[in-house]
Amino acid sequence: MDRRQLLKHSALAVAAFTFSRDLFSREAEKIIAVNGFADFIKLSSNENPHGPSPMARKAMVAAVNGSNRYPGEVTTQLREKIATLYNLTKDHVAIGAGSSELLGITSLYAALQKGNAVAPDPTFRLWMPAARKVGLPIKLVPLTTGKVTDLQRIKDAVDAGTKMVYLCNPANPTGTVVPAAELETFIKDMAPKCVILLDEAYTEFSDEPSMAKMVNDYPNLIVAKTFSKIYGMAGARVGFTLAQPQTTKQLNNLQPWANAGASAVSLAGALASMDDKEFTRFCKKENQKARSIFYAALEKAGMPYITSHTSFVYFDSTPYGKDVRQLLESHQIVGARTFEDGTKWLRLSVGTVDEMQKVATALNT
Ligand SMILES: Cc1ncc(COP(=O)(O)O)c(C=O)c1O
Structure with a gap:
């Protein structure tokens, strides 16, 4: 399923509501969760992309x-x-x-x-x-x-x-x-x-x-x-x-x-x-590597972020100018979310190194 099909599917699912991007994200997540589309990158719920061990x-x-x-x-x-x-x-x-x-x-x-x-x-x-x-x-x-x-x-x-x-x-x-x-x-x-x-x-x-x-x-x-x-x-x-x-x-x-x-x-x-200690060590290391790729992309894009001790990053999208969530969604990347009303701070989960490289490409080109 490509983005156009997803949108169609999503639009059907939310036909009773006014279309909003919030709703789109949630619907996209649901659809991805049910169908497991390989061509979507889901970075919404801080799941570990490598598990289970x-x-x-x-x-x-x-x-x-x-x-x-x-x-x-x-x-x-x-x-x-x-x-x-x-x-x-x-x-x-x-x-x-x-x-x-x-x-x-x-x-x-x-x-x-x-x-x-x-x-x-x-x-x-x-x-x-x-x-x-x-x-x-x-x-x-x-x-x-x-x-x-x-x-x-x-x-x-x-x-x-x-x-x-x-x-x-x-x-x-x-x-x-x-x-x-x-x-x-x-x-x-x-x-x-x-x-x-x-x-x-x-x-x-x-x-x-x-x-x-x-x-x-x-x-x-x-x-x-x-x-x-x-x-x-x-x-x-x-x-x-x-x-x-x-x-x-x-x-x-x-x-x-x-x-x-x-x-x-x-x-x-x-x-x-x-x-499986080797697995948890691997996950921690991969998370750090993928996080660093994301940090570099945010720096290049001029977006301030908080150094994270977790598997997600909180960043301020205000200086970017463009709508980050929309931009990422147009690259099949779902999950950027706000948690503070009236701000443009977003949280994005850290995926695999490869996924965060795709996030970087989306933000930096
Ligand atoms: C801080 C925090 N606590 C608890 C949970 C829920 O975890 P569980 O899957 O164990 O219910 C989450 C899930 O995202 C979380 O971020």
């Missing part, structure tokens, strides 16, 4: 035959393996169908305590609409002028009714990090007051340490991690939280069936992918 693929294929059974034992094995990696016990680990499930459950846990939550803005918002619907007001705290999570203002926003602070480090959509020492101090100060939900979806792409080492000392600290990013298994839907056993139990109590949201096939893939 060879070992995970093999394990998942082998696990298909056992799909007639519920995945009891393999869930426990995965919790044990994760626990070993972080020097914890399996009772510190909750498994979800992606970390999204566990972000949702943690915010539900906060909502049940009848208070408010505090989060940076912009940030990863997927969990917010459902949390608001179950009665959790969320105070949004702007980033610093350098687009970093503003820990001081977040602290100031916490009040007696705050039941949860959500932090994402490295941050989505900006790719920035709060230095480890500052984050540690924040957790020490705030964790006695309320739940700190620390989303570490992208830590493995950065050189900053995980805060999982603090879980043993702070019962209110919940670290959320995922197999979707560095392990390249976004479609398999496996994520986990690390928290003290009594906190983990509270989260498990809000799952219809504790730790049983991910399929047996996905769990087998997650288990195997943890052994």
